[in-house]
Amino acid sequence: MSDVKINSSQVDDPAIEVFVAKINSYISATVSLIGNILVLCLVNVKRDRPKFSINSTSIIYVSISAIVFSVNCVLSCPMIHIHSKELLIINNGILKNVLLGRLSLCIFAFFVLSSAMFSATSLFLKYMAICRNQFVSNKKLHMIYSIQCLVAMVWMLTFANAVWFQHAVILDNHQHPLKGRPALFATMDQKSLTLSLSLLMVLLISAIALMLFCSQRITATINTLQDHRHKNLQKRTFCLLLVQTGLPFLLLHVPILLEAVLPVKYIADLLLDSLSLLYSWYPACIPFVVLWNLRTKLASVFTNYATNKA
Known part of the structure; x- marks a missing residue:
């Protein structure tokens, strides 16, 4: 393992x-x-109903992933620095152990891809239900999510292979806030990094293309519905799904892409580093979208509880 010295400038x-x-x-x-714990409690109360089982399975996957992502953000709090010749990801979280700190950064990379794939999968399942009138069983849903996680895991391993074996060390004449923190480092001319990032771009672009296709077809199908009550219901649920699937791109993928494409020498470092503040809010916003979508079910739970107590 080679050490790469980086000046704090x-x-x-x-x-x-x-x-x-x-x-x-x-x-x-x-x-x-x-x-997310509140969402899990609500779903477990209502999941015994067959018509709610598929939705509850998806919600459980989302909530558990969001909880793991949030805990990992506390452990890693990643700060990404992309320069013309190097990529540096620093662990700014509570983990100071080098091995565990770098591992938490790799887990963050896993969620970068898996969140995009889950958004595309969610819209594809909605497309199959609305446009093709085909509903996925729980067994197939588990299989789809397992394959999705496996693909994200394989990509994470290619990324870890590119950034793990060069140990970046921040050096300075004074006590720098990030001095000695766990970090992942690679030069931009590394073939392994180029291959990993190219694969990431292909998967992200494919996910976005699938989302755009499904969104366009779902919108067209909903507009053809004759029953206004059913049409309004589908519009509302579809809009909420768009918000839920769009959050990862707004709060996770867009900030990372901005750090990669913005001209660093013309943009203040403070602005670039502030983009990392958005990462951790993606899993925090999801439960509000789910709770809004399930607000009638939530109201019925409290109503039944109050009635039983009376």
């Missing part, structure tokens, strides 16, 4: 910015844990 982060990033991850993780 390449990672110009004041102590206050590092502190804000940590507090941001703590707050978002707390909101995410409370919201």
